[in-house]
Each structure stands twice: as C-alpha cells, then as structure tokens.
Amino acid sequence: MALYHFSVSQIKRSAGQSVLAAAAYRAGERLYSEYYDEISDYTRKGGVLHTEILLPAHAPECFRNRATLWNAVEAAERHPKAQLAYSFDIALQNKLSLNENIELARAFVQKEFVDRGMIADLAIHSPDKTGGIPNPHMHVMTTMRPLNPDGSFAPKQRREYVLDASGNRIRGSDGRYRFNAVHTTDWHSPERLESWRTAWCNAVNAKFEEKGIPSRIDHRSYARQSVEQIPTVHEGPNVRKLEQKGIRTEKGELNRWIRSTNKLTRTLKTQIAKLTEWINALRSEPEASKTPTLWALVSEAQQRRYAQAWSQKGKVCDLKQFAETVNFLQAHQLFTLEDLSTQLSETHSAFHQLSDALHSTSSRIRELEALIRQADIYAKNKPIYENLNAIHWKSRRDAYAQEHDGEL
Numbered sequence: 001m002a003l004y005h006f007s008v009s010q011i012k013r014s015a016g017q018s019v020l021a022a023a024a025y026r027a028g029e030r031l032y033s034e035y036y037d038e039i040s041d042y043t044r045k046g047g048v049l050h051t052e053i054l055l056p057a058h059a060p061e062c063f064r065n066r067a068t069l070w071n072a073v074e075a076a077e078r079h080p081k082a083q084l085a086y087s088f089d090i091a092l093q094n095k096l097s098l099n100e101n102i103e104l105a106r107a108f109v110q111k112e113f114v115d116r117g118m119i120a121d122l123a124i125h126s127p128d129k130t131g132g133i134p135n136p137h138m139h140v141m142t143t144m145r146p147l148n149p150d151g152s153f154a155p156k157q158r159r160e161y162v163l164d165a166s167g168n169r170i171r172g173s174d175g176r177y178r179f180n181a182v183h184t185t186d187w188h189s190p191e192r193l194e195s196w197r198t199a200w201c202n203a204v205n206a207k208f209e210e211k212g213i214p215s216r217i218d219h220r221s222y223a224r225q226s227v228e229q230i231p232t233v234h235e236g237p238n239v240r241k242l243e244q245k246g247i248r249t250e251k252g253e254l255n256r257w258i259r260s261t262n263k264l265t266r267t268l269k270t271q272i273a274k275l276t277e278w279i280n281a282l283r284s285e286p287e288a289s290k291t292p293t294l295w296a297l298v299s300e301a302q303q304r305r306y307a308q309a310w311s312q313k314g315k316v317c318d319l320k321q322f323a324e325t326v327n328f329l330q331a332h333q334l335f336t337l338e339d340l341s342t343q344l345s346e347t348h349s350a351f352h353q354l355s356d357a358l359h360s361t362s363s364r365i366r367e368l369e370a371l372i373r374q375a376d377i378y379a380k381n382k383p384i385y386e387n388l389n390a391i392h393w394k395s396r397r398d399a400y401a402q403e404h405d406g407e408l
Helices: 019-027 066-076 098-112 190-211 236-244 250-283 294-308 312-332 337-390 394-403
Strands: 006-012 030-033 038-041 048-054 083-091 120-125 137-143 157-161 179-183
Touching (some): 019 038, 019 048, 066 120
Antiparallel strands (some): 006 083, 030 038, 120 137, 157 179
C-alpha cells in the first residue's frame, strides 16, 4: 500500500520541550542536556532501524556526535521561549525494502535539507507489529539557524531598518530606531514546505517507476486533486495499537465508515457514468430509440455493442457489464432518464453533505487532541506552579520563576 504523510513541527522551549530529549527518543539513545541538567534515556525503545547525522560541508565534524550537536543548538539559543529545531515526520513505503527506504530517505534529506545549509539528524523507525499494516517512517530533526563559514551558528533573522526619503533611520515613539525582522533563510516559509512535500512525492514516485511498481502517491489534498473522496482521519500509534488488539476506537470506527462511504460513492458514480455513456452514445445516432425507459435503452445499447464486438472475450465482457447494469437499475429502482438524473444529483449532494460533516468532525477531533495535549502539559507543570506559590521570599521566588520560565 502506497502511503503519503509529510508533517513538520517545531521543537521549542515555550512548549516545555527539550531538543536533547527529542533527539534521544528518535535515535533510541541516552543523551544529557546541559541546558536542563537532565538525562533522557530511550535505549530500551524498540523499532529504531537506522540513525545518522548529515552535515553541510562547512559544519564542524564534531557535530556528528548527537549530544555535541544538540547541546550546541541549546547553547546558541538564549531566550527562554526559543525555537530550537524543525521536526519532520515522513511516511516511508511498504512496497520498498529497508535498504531502498534508507537510500531514498538519505538522498532526499541530503538534497532538500543539508544542501540548503541545514544539519539533519535522521532516524528511521518501523514499530514492531503483531498483524496489521507495517508503519515504516522517518524522523528528521534539522537546525533552524544557518551556519557561518567558520561553522558557528548564524542568526535566524536580521534587522532591516526603516528609512526616510533621505535614507536616514526613523525613530519610533519610544525613541528607538524602527526596523523589520527579516528571516535569513526561507526554511520557515509555506512555499518552501510545499516544495519539500512535492519533492518527496516526486522522489517516491520516481523510485516506484524505476522498480516497475504501478502505485503512486500525491502530496495534494483530495480537493486539490479534484477527487471527490472523503479523507480518513489520522489515527496515530496509540489508536492503531488498540485496533490491532481488537479494541474498536472512535477514530477507527470513523475511518471504517469513511472507507465504506467512499466505496459506495465510487460504485454509484461508476455505474451512473457507464449508463450515461451508453445513453449519450445512443442519443447521438439518428436512428436512436425514442423509448423513455432506461431498460430499453440499456438493452438496445448492449445489443449494438455485442454485435460490434470483434472477439468472444469482448462479447463476454459486454454481457457482464450489461448484467451489472441491470442489477444496478433494479437495486436502485431506476426506470427513466429522469430517475437516473435524480440519482446522480442525490449522489453528489449526499457526498458533499457527508464531506462537510466529516470536515467538521475532523476539526473537532483536532481541537480535542490539542486540549488533551494542553492538559498533559498542565498536569506535568502544575507542581512547578504550586512550588512557586509556596515560596514566600521574593528573591527566592523570582529566582525560581526565572529558572522555570518555560514551564510556567
């Protein structure tokens, strides 16, 4: 089964995140964070198949060490709410071998990230599965700051001062010179993300074509592809584990309903399109039948196609199509062209209603998931807040608040 999933997020202190903990989890390693003075140990984590760090040509060789790299990133960021790294989560392909997936991932990361000046920490996972569909995927953590020629981290932004007509700097109401913050790279832009998504899609499809695999993936949404199909919701590893154990979940039930609805819609549209094609072909002929019933029109069309078939195989195929069409007409009580037109209109209307309802449901699911994540963060950091309130000396309280600014 060909899969497309490509998402990116930021690892940031404002969310209480540690870039060392994130790197340790993805690599299945034990790493020490100098910034937080804590150890993250994921050496018992299973499913980590391959890890490596890819460096631009001018990056220090010491950054091939995971702890050295990400502690240097932490040290370069002084703000308590700093953004530390980009985190990419990309689905690999079950139709390719492990080595082929690794080669594909490495080539993509090198061309799209490293050659643009980013340091990339690549980890390939394939969680152990007891039945069900395997889920190979890659995690890529990249630096957000570009590198100077000497290998040190450069700023993410630079100041572009606002000038008057004479080219002099303009002061604001606070007496300071006004300026605009300009990004030093385009790595943050929606256009760059779209180009990455497109590039991954093209890389996978090129590999499929090279190996003679007919499957293809598409980075565009169904709406952008003009495909009238309701997208399934993302289940996530926890839901998949429950489903594999035979425990039916709300997301699992929703996706089963979506798949059955899409299958029914495709069947209806295929049969209606076939009927419409036959009828239009008959109407275009001068001697076309004037009978108002679909039954007679379909029968007449079948007789003409049968007579024109040049092989026995073609005649058998025509008879099979005729039988499927007759069964479809009987099942849906379609007797006239008006009935067919009504059925087609109702099918389109029902599909769009279902699609709108699902988009609303999916939006609500995302809202609830965000609330659950916030609740987890709240529960984790609540003791810190309570400890702060228990400190009565102002100097100690201020010091504690500054130490735990990100969590608070």
